[in-house]
Amino acid sequence: MLTLKYIAENSEDVLKRLKKKHFDGEQLISKVLELNAERKKTQYDADSIAAEINKISKEIGSLYKQGKTSEADALKQKTIELKESIKLLEEKQNQIEATLNEILVQIPNLPHESVPEGKLAEDNHVERTGGKIPSLPADALPHWDLAKKYDIIDFETGVKITGAGFPLYKGKCAQLQRALINFFLDNARAAGYMEVQPPYVVNEASAYATGQLPDKECQMYFCQEDNLYLIPTAEVPVTNIYRGMILNENELPIKNVAYSACFRREAGSYGKDVRGLNRLHQFDKVEIVQIQLPEKSYDTLYEMVHYVEGLAEKLELPWRTLRLCGGDMSFTSALTFDIEVYSAAQQRWLEVSSVSNFESYQANRLKCRYRSSDKKIELCHTLNGSALALPRIVAALLENNQTPEGIRIPKALIPYTGFELIN
RNA sequence: GGAGAGGUGCUCGAGUGGUUGAAGAGGUACGCCUGGAAAGCGUAUAUACUCCUAAAGGGUAUCACGGGUUCGAAUCCCGUCCUCUCCGCCA
Numbered sequence: 001m002l003t004l005k006y007i008a009e010n011s012e013d014v015l016k017r018l019k020k021k022h023f024d025g026e027q028l029i030s031k032v033l034e035l036n037a038e039r040k041k042t043q044y045d046a047d048s049i050a051a052e053i054n055k056i057s058k059e060i061g062s063l064y065k066q067g068k069t070s071e072a073d074a075l076k077q078k079t080i081e082l083k084e085s086i087k088l089l090e091e092k093q094n095q096i097e098a099t100l101n102e103i104l105v106q107i108p109n110l111p112h113e114s115v116p117e118g119k120l121a122e123d124n125h126v127e128r129t130g131g132k133i134p135s136l137p138a139d140a141l142p143h144w145d146l147a148k149k150y151d152i153i154d155f156e157t158g159v160k161i162t163g164a165g166f167p168l169y170k171g172k173c174a175q176l177q178r179a180l181i182n183f184f185l186d187n188a189r190a191a192g193y194m195e196v197q198p199p200y201v202v203n204e205a206s207a208y209a210t211g212q213l214p215d216k217e218c219q220m221y222f223c224q225e226d227n228l229y230l231i232p233t234a235e236v237p238v239t240n241i242y243r244g245m246i247l248n249e250n251e252l253p254i255k256n257v258a259y260s261a262c263f264r265r266e267a268g269s270y271g272k273d274v275r276g277l278n279r280l281h282q283f284d285k286v287e288i289v290q291i292q293l294p295e296k297s298y299d300t301l302y303e304m305v306h307y308v309e310g311l312a313e314k315l316e317l318p319w320r321t322l323r324l325c326g327g328d329m330s331f332t333s334a335l336t337f338d339i340e341v342y343s344a345a346q347q348r349w350l351e352v353s354s355v356s357n358f359e360s361y362q363a364n365r366l367k368c369r370y371r372s373s374d375k376k377i378e379l380c381h382t383l384n385g386s387a388l389a390l391p392r393i394v395a396a397l398l399e400n401n402q403t404p405e406g407i408r409i410p411k412a413l414i415p416y417t418g419f420e421l422i423n
Numbered sequence: 424g425g426a427g428a429g430g431u432g433c434u435c436g437a438g439u440g441g442u443u444g445a446a447g448a449g450g451u452a453c454g455c456c457u458g459g460a461a462a463g464c465g466u467a468u469a470u471a472c473u474c475c476u477a478a479a480g481g482g483u484a485u486c487a488c489g490g491g492u493u494c495g496a497a498u499c500c501c502g503u504c505c506u507c508u509c510c511g512c513c514a
Contacts, residue, residue: 061441
């Protein structure tokens with residue numbers, strides 16, 4: 001969330017920038033300003049009384065030591081009155097802070113100045129494209145038909161075991177997925193990321209810190225017995241490694257990569273978009289996360305985007321990078337680039353990565369800070385991106401590389417799969 | 424799952440009701456010393472909020488978390504969470 005301080009000191013700027021996200025913050029912001037003023041006043045009053053009580057308590061202590069019990073008892077009476085008034089103030093203070101917090105989590109991050117105006121996906125800017133869209137014969141098959149033809153993904157059995165959106169990968173497709181995971185992890189390691197294996201289930205505090213709670217509860221699978229959530233992305237556990245930490249400036253940037261299975265309820269998405277591998281309840285993803293100094297975070301963002309583009313390039317997939325417009329960006333992001341690959345039989349672009357700079361928005365909830373060389377403590381900037389999500393990559397690979405002999409594996413992957421053709 | 428022990432600062436560790444934000448040690452930083460280093464000596468070393476135009480300097484809170492007792496709680500009581508040990512079970 002945004003810091004109270006920033007809103008209090010820059011409310012005009014906040015309102016102006018929220019408009020780009022098509023978020024009307026007038027009411028919330030003015031409420032924040034009002035409550036903040038009240039909070040300060042209440043705190044000052046309560047603190048003054050507490051100081052008074054502390055002072056008297058010490059006096060009582062020394063009076064007792066001197067044996068002046070009657071004087072001490074008289075002072076006791078005074079603190080009883082003070083305690084009553086402080087209690088009221090404290091209750092008020094707690095309530096103000098709770099309300100303030102409720103409001104703050106409803107205010108999205110401010111978009112970076114380079115975010116294009118716009119409301120819908122059509123308003124996103126195409127930044128770069130690469131690779132070559134293959135020309136497939138007219139009878140080219142979408143990946144769900146190829147999956148059946150070669151018997152490599154069994155959607156029906158997935159339904160039997162669990163339900164829709166939980167496919168069963170078989171044979172060479174299972175191997176291909178394992179190959180992709182290793183390929184992505186190895187590339188990330190070569191780019192300086194440290195691999196971590198996080199838990200796939202997180203507690204409430206973690207889900208809250210990265211912003212899944214309180215609003216997006218219904219997107220996560222929840223284990224009621226244990227009060228734990230299945231992760232929708234490795235971003236959640238990996239970013240939470242740094243929750244509550246004060247890092248030294250020289251430890252930054254922190255670069256982590258993690259493979260994980262991801263679980264998403266995807267409540268409310270149906271239709272042709274969800275056919276085959278396009279949208280699943282469980283999928284595999286390799287995620288890169290960086291914690292960076294504020295002044296360097298945008299350089300880092302561009303570096304991460306280029307890194308992801310490089311992966312698409314190595315997999316010989318046609319790709320394009322979009323700079324998301326204000327209306328299409330996520331709640332918590334300041335600037336997001338989506339990387340899409342072209343799935344030639346479906347003839348559509350599929351999002352395979354979303355790389356974002358959250359600036360200090362996420363770090364503020366995480367309380368992830370760093371101590372600069374001049375001893376000042378500031379919030380870090382956090383960034384993350386998929387590198388990459390598997391199912392749509394698999395879909396594009398299957399469709400784009402189909403030949404009469406079978407499905408061709410891109411050269412860079414062959415050392416990982418151990419085979420050149422799915423047939 | 425059963426029984427027990429415990430959670431104190433960057434770390435270790437003292438502290439069972441009254442200047443304890445917290446002894447002591449270690450670590451770290453700076454200074455002195457040195458030709459340079461080590462050792463030694465000295466100094467410093469939490470966070471959040473808040474008061475003050477700012478600095479300087481105050482105030483409040485925080486010894487897992489939440490509540491209670493008390494004029495006063497790291498210290499007593501209750502609840503929650505977590506860790507460890509033993510037993511049982513088990514990949």
